Amino acid sequence: MDALECLFTRRTALALVGPEPTAEQLDVILRAAAAAPDHRHLHPWRFVIVRGEQRKRLGEALRLAAAVRDPHLAPDVLERAAAKATRAPMVLAVIASPRESNTTPRWEQLASAAAATQNICLAAHAQGLGVGWKSTHLGDSAEVQRAFAMSAGEELLALIEIGHAAPEIKPKPRTALDLSAVVSEFGGDALTPYSPPNGNGKSAGHTG
Numbered sequence: 001m002d003a004l005e006c007l008f009t010r011r012t013a014l015a016l017v018g019p020e021p022t023a024e025q026l027d028v029i030l031r032a033a034a035a036a037p038d039h040r041h042l043h044p045w046r047f048v049i050v051r052g053e054q055r056k057r058l059g060e061a062l063r064l065a066a067a068v069r070d071p072h073l074a075p076d077v078l079e080r081a082a083a084k085a086t087r088a089p090m091v092l093a094v095i096a097s098p099r100e101s102n103t104t105p106r107w108e109q110l111a112s113a114a115a116a117t118q119n120i121c122l123a124a125h126a127q128g129l130g131v132g133w134k135s136t137h138l139g140d141s142a143e144v145q146r147a148f149a150m151s152a153g154e155e156l157l158a159l160i161e162i163g164h165a166a167p168e169i170k171p172k173p174r175t176a177l178d179l180s181a182v183v184s185e186f187g188g189d190a191l192t193p194y195s196p197p198n199g200n201g202k203s204a205g206h207t208g
């Protein structure tokens with residue numbers, strides 16, 4: 001698979017089954033993450049591998065965090081919170097870890113962590129794995145911060161689910177996007193709409 005095919009065919013896997021990635025596949029994924037663009041080489045990210053029985057412990061931290069945040073949540077809602085850790089054979093937590101810097105603002109460091117997250121997704125897909133970028137609103141809770149040994153200023157950016165995409169559950173085809181809605185030509189005084197070379201205005205990456 002070449003780079004563009006990888007980029008255009010990556011989809012969020014709706015259901016993931018085992019086995020978890022091999023040690024070699026995981027190592028490629030982690031090296032891809034660490035190859036993210038990183039202004040001034042601050043390494044403003046770290047990654048935590050959650051697998052096997054340990055997923056249940058993370059699930060319990062998520063369940064507790066949800067219950068502490070809202071003591072009135074129904075049991076099935078708490079169950080869904082916990083399941084974020086156990087639905088996939090492996091979860092890779094992406095923690096943005098911005099460094100003190102007078103020159104590289106925090107937002108740039110968060111952007112680097114997001115780039116690392118996308119590299120994880122693409123490296124998993126390139127190796128034939130299924131992957132899904134998931135987030136949680138519980139990243140700032142004491143239970144989750146303790147589980148990931150997070151310090152002040154760190155952000156739980158993503159819980160990336162990795163495994164093998166269940167073949168019977170396919171994502172819906174993407175809706176074609178008119179690129180001229182989001183791309184302009186800079187004209188100095190005014191922006192003009194982008195006009196693609198194929199004339200139909202649709203992004204090839206957003207079809208199929």
Ligand SMILES: Cc1cc2nc3c(=O)[nH]c(=O)nc-3n(C[C@H](O)[C@H](O)[C@H](O)COP(=O)(O)O)c2cc1C
Nearest residue numbers: 010011012013114132133134135136157158171174
């Ligand atoms: C910051 C971020 C957070 C996301 N969180 C979730 C999530 O919690 N649950 C989920 O199902 N998908 C989540 N997604 C995945 C998007 O829903 C998904 O990328 C989108 O539906 C497009 O589908 P595709 O990945 O197949 O192109 C997240 C994506 C991003 C960039």
